[in-house]
Amino acid sequence: MKPLLELIGETAPYVRAFDVTVKEDGAVLGWFKPEQQRYAETTLLSVSEALRSMALHGALIAAEANPVKARHYYLGSRAELQVFPVEATGLEAFQCEGRLVGIDHSDLGPIYRVKGSCRTDKGELYAELDGALLVLTEEEFVGLKGADVSPRPRWTPGQPSPYADPLRPMTLEWTEPGKMLRASLPGLPREDFAGHFDIRPLCPMSLIVANAASLLGRFPGYERFWIRHCSFSCRDVVDPGQAQRLICVSDKPGRFVVTVESDEGQRLGRFKFEAVPA
Numbered sequence: 001m002k003p004l005l006e007l008i009g010e011t012a013p014y015v016r017a018f019d020v021t022v023k024e025d026g027a028v029l030g031w032f033k034p035e036q037q038r039y040a041e042t043t044l045l046s047v048s049e050a051l052r053s054m055a056l057h058g059a060l061i062a063a064e065a066n067p068v069k070a071r072h073y074y075l076g077s078r079a080e081l082q083v084f085p086v087e088a089t090g091l092e093a094f095q096c097e098g099r100l101v102g103i104d105h106s107d108l109g110p111i112y113r114v115k116g117s118c119r120t121d122k123g124e125l126y127a128e129l130d131g132a133l134l135v136l137t138e139e140e141f142v143g144l145k146g147a148d149v150s151p152r153p154r155w156t157p158g159q160p161s162p163y164a165d166p167l168r169p170m171t172l173e174w175t176e177p178g179k180m181l182r183a184s185l186p187g188l189p190r191e192d193f194a195g196h197f198d199i200r201p202l203c204p205m206s207l208i209v210a211n212a213a214s215l216l217g218r219f220p221g222y223e224r225f226w227i228r229h230c231s232f233s234c235r236d237v238v239d240p241g242q243a244q245r246l247i248c249v250s251d252k253p254g255r256f257v258v259t260v261e262s263d264e265g266q267r268l269g270r271f272k273f274e275a276v277p278a
Contacts, residue, residue, distance in 0.1 A: 004028070007063040009073040009141070010056060013161040014195030014204065017053075017096075020060060027099045028061045033092065035164045036210075040217035040224050042278040043083055044091060044126060047213050047227045048166060051081055052206030054116055054129040057096040062112040062133050065100040073141040073197060076205060077111065079131035080231040086124045094126065095119050108144065110135045138199065148200040155194045162192045166210040170246070172218065181215055181248045187241040203237045205269065208244070212258040212271050215248040219256075224278035234269040238262060 004020055020030040036049040045053075059074035066072060098116025105111065111132050118127040136144065155161075171184040193201035209232065216222050238244055243263035250256050258271040 002069060004060045004063045007066070007069060007071055008056075008059045009071065009138075009197040009199065010059065011195045011198055012157070013155055013159070013163060014052075015056060016161075017056060017060070022064055025099075026064070027097055028057065028064050029095065029097050030057055030060060031093050031095050034094065035161065037165050037167075039167065039214065040222070041213065041226060042224055043226045044086060044120070045094070046210065047081065047083070047230050047273075048206045048210035049163075050083065050118065050127050051079065051129075051209055051230065051232075052163065052204065053094070054081070054096055054098075054118055054127065055079060055131060055206070057098055057116055058114040058129070058131045058133055061098045061100055061114045061116065062135060065112060066135065068137075071138060073136045073138065074112070074133040075136065076234060077132050077134050078231070078233045079129060081127060081129050081229065083127045083226070083228050083230075084125055085226070085228070086120060086126050091120055091122075093121050095121070098129070104132070106134065108134055108136070109140060141197075142199065145200050145202065150190070155191075162194055163204075163206070166207045167214055168192075168211060170211060172215075175247075178220055179250055181218055183211070183215060183246040183248070185211060185244045185246060187238075187243045190240040193240060201240055203239075203242075203244075205232065205234055205237065208237075208246075208260055208269070209271060212246055212248070212260065213273065215246065215258065216256055216273060216275050218248075219250055221277050222275060225275045226278055227273050227275045229274040230271060232269060232271045236266070236268050238268065244268070 102113040256273040
């Protein structure tokens, strides 16, 4: 049987899991090393890196549960992340563990529901994730999103990863000072989506959540903060070169909602954050 990492559509540098194994009870284990800058976030991982790593692990869980052992594309449609206040220094790696909890059905295809946890290399529980992934064959994926005939961005081990520093320059405008902030995110190059996916580069939700979470630091009192809870729902993602708009609203202390739209006004997704000032 092919290794699980060969059964998903993502590749390096988006993927950097290692020592991926399957336990006798069907749980999937895997390790990753943190690489992403945190800026204003004070947690061990940025919320973006935690979501990216655990969502990738969710794809591996789904690939293990999928009876057809061929490459599939596991597209995250929603997730809920809970982060616990772990204090530690000098961490070399984190371990993810999770399993399939159910399968739903949609017009586009099966939706695998997964549940996982993330622990420090000392065994401390850092985060838990509940998520859902739409499962598509390569033919179904191309039928839904189209194929990319342009030359693929080249990336080799040792090159800088676009995911190590996912924040991009944005134009900001306060619609209602202290309550509603609008941000314009210019279209990003294909190189920013390297490894997600090779057959058709699409903007990773983890890149968007990084820029969405950075908006919290613009609100009074949140110059430094930690996000203890994040949920998102995703309708669609943009192609390279397509601009996006992010609208961040704080309706009560510590609670933020970020709506993501295409430049044409199409609703793409929504994030909900619960944050604590540091």
